[in-house]
Amino acid sequence: MAILKGKSGFVEWLPEQQVVEDTFVRTIRESYELRGFTHLFLRSIEPVDVLLRKEGGDTNKEIYGVRRIADAGESASMGLHFDLTIPFARYVKDYAGHLTFPFKRYQIQRSWRGERPQKGRYREFIQADADVVTRGKLPAAFDVEMPQMLVETMDALPVPPVTLHVNNVKVLGGFCAGLGVEDVPGTLRIVDKLDKVGAEGVRDILTKSLSAEQVDKLLALAAIRTPDASFVAEVEALGVSSPELDQGIAELVAVMEGIRLDGRGTVVANLGIARGLDYYTGTVFEGLMEGFETVGTVCSGGRYDRLASEQLPGIGISIGVTRLLGILLDGDGLRGSRSTPTCVLVALNDDAHRPVAAEVARALRRRGIASEVFPEPQPYGKQIKYALAKGIPYVWFAEVDEPGQHKVKDLASRDETPVDLATWSPDEDRLRPHVVSAD
């Protein structure tokens, strides 16, 4: 099943695909709430100058300005948010007096970016963010809790196993300092290209500003990957040290030893992760999905000292919901088991039986079983065809010979059996639409 056509970069789903998105959103929501994160659903627009402050550089051109058509000619003073962090930071600043810290919130909302549409990139997309922020010092326990929550949440989704690659920005930064590298941020921006250009590509660029030994050691550090805290020995073997490096290693060890895994997901210390160093200040992590590693990160997060421009230390996670769906709904991927919530179609033989049929539907709904009455008397064959087309699993016949003795047809087995309205229940796995593989 293909992703829908339509306005480039603005994806929409067919009903049986929407079931998948809804399942993802509900699952993430339940996972975040079980861990005490409160829901916020913030406005879609922010002042353009607030949006520009973070985005900076070239990318600001991707912001969508919003302006009433009546005001054409004026430049847009408001824009659609391009992430969920800026609205959250503004909210915390505006309403700090009403909030209790540490403040834990989640947001599952759309954002907008006017970037060039390409595979995995959308102009309108849903992200599922959770952050904990506080005033003063943010306890180190959250450096374990947040990646743990991310791994467990991804585990709860109908997706392949996710490996979370964890690092600490102080490790790379402190290692550079210990190596005597002068332009640490510039150097790390180059290391960040490892995924794109490979080790040899990075070596070529670094060689212009660093010695061969510095480059060798830096690339050796960035290549370290261990499933536990054993990276410590590998770092020590490189013979580089600095206070910042020691601090980073201690923090990364605490994370690697603190996370407890009992699902499908795994965690690796990956000392080559160098994401967004101008923003993150400690623990950082990004998740790759088994079999889809080349697609890149599907979830990520990290610790920061400032929430956007505010002095609020925090740590956050983000799941790229639309990105995941774009990958997993493509081709013969996931879909819903049917295109309607309806579990039972109550057939209608003639207008005289309409009140009986309506009462059957009402009684089923009272017991949480979604049902609808066929809207007009038609040959049963036509009504069954409608049910089959929508994937409705059962058809209820309320007008058989014996008054009060109804029958239900199971459209999978084609069995038709007498039933009692007060006690009949559908198969558990057919009560609601759920996610299945298309093949």
Place this chain on the structure above:
Amino acid sequence: MAILKGKSGFVEWLPEQQVVEDTFVRTIRESYELRGFTHLFLRSIEPVDVLLRKEGGDTNKEIYGVRRIADAGESASMGLHFDLTIPFARYVKDYAGHLTFPFKRYQIQRSWRGERPQKGRYREFIQADADVVTRGKLPAAFDVEMPQMLVETMDALPVPPVTLHVNNVKVLGGFCAGLGVEDVPGTLRIVDKLDKVGAEGVRDILTKSLSAEQVDKLLALAAIRTPDASFVAEVEALGVSSPELDQGIAELVAVMEGIRLDGRGTVVANLGIARGLDYYTGTVFEGLMEGFETVGTVCSGGRYDRLASEQLPGIGISIGVTRLLGILLDGDGLRGSRSTPTCVLVALNDDAHRPVAAEVARALRRRGIASEVFPEPQPYGKQIKYALAKGIPYVWFAEVDEPGQHKVKDLASRDETPVDLATWSPDEDRLRPHVVSAD
């Protein structure tokens, strides 16, 4: 508790208010799904020319144009949708080949209108729409089903009882035709002002183009309100007839006799309802909330022959979620019973007990009980203060003298009792935040 400050017309909620919005959205969603309506969540933007086609007239200036900041200077070709009907119509047209008719869908989404902010009017707002559309002829059964679903859905919400005022546009239109009124649409647009200017105000305007007898009869018709089909006799007493009037009366009788009420909501035939006659073609209805009648309509719907510009007959309902919340959260209105999903705070005595505390939280979550571990060892008084500030109902102590014998403090009763992790459960009504009255 006041509605939040902030950008005029763009409302946001505090965490304990968000609980109310979430409850409304979840309740509406469950109600629509139980009746077989499938979920769609469509893109936020449409081409401006598509948006203008319906909106027309003066109001098009309220559309928000959207344009990348990089493209400043060009006029916006895309805009934010101002209702959920236009995107739905476009979707049905684009993907008709993938849909089974009658197609039943619901959308609970934001729309945007750049109108002057005022009480009850927002520039960004959530509506909860459900429509059934088909090709060919739409069965009359839906004229009963849809207002019935609206009444039952409003009944399920924590709001005052709603009265649905039902009419049929053929009644007013056919009555005008029977009276010999020449400009029927123009006349009905004036009748539509009854709520705003009253009967005498309408009379003053109508007198300019109609005879005194025509005005008297029209106002007499528009004043008819009956709790059942008895309006028929009152219309007949006015001595006006036309084929269209007969048709409208027959349809309205079928609706009034078909709707079954067993909740708090009520239905009245109100022959003065004259909403959107350029769009609706049969049954129309609007809901007023007890005690808030002067605020105006909080939900509405009706039958149409064309879905936006498409030849798709249908009937729809819409609940103004943000409008309802604006009314009900104002002042000492509704709020959530607490500001966090957390049901149990697991206290932390010292770092040595962290694994035990984490295991308690994990075990509770496995049983669906939202819980969090206090992030660092602190005096119990401080941890309890945090729980009280967030409204968390229970604090769990995992480090008492007897190993394995934990205690739970109920922060409402202040009772502290020994508990068994495998069997302890919170009070049912304190498992999750729910909606309460603030007073």
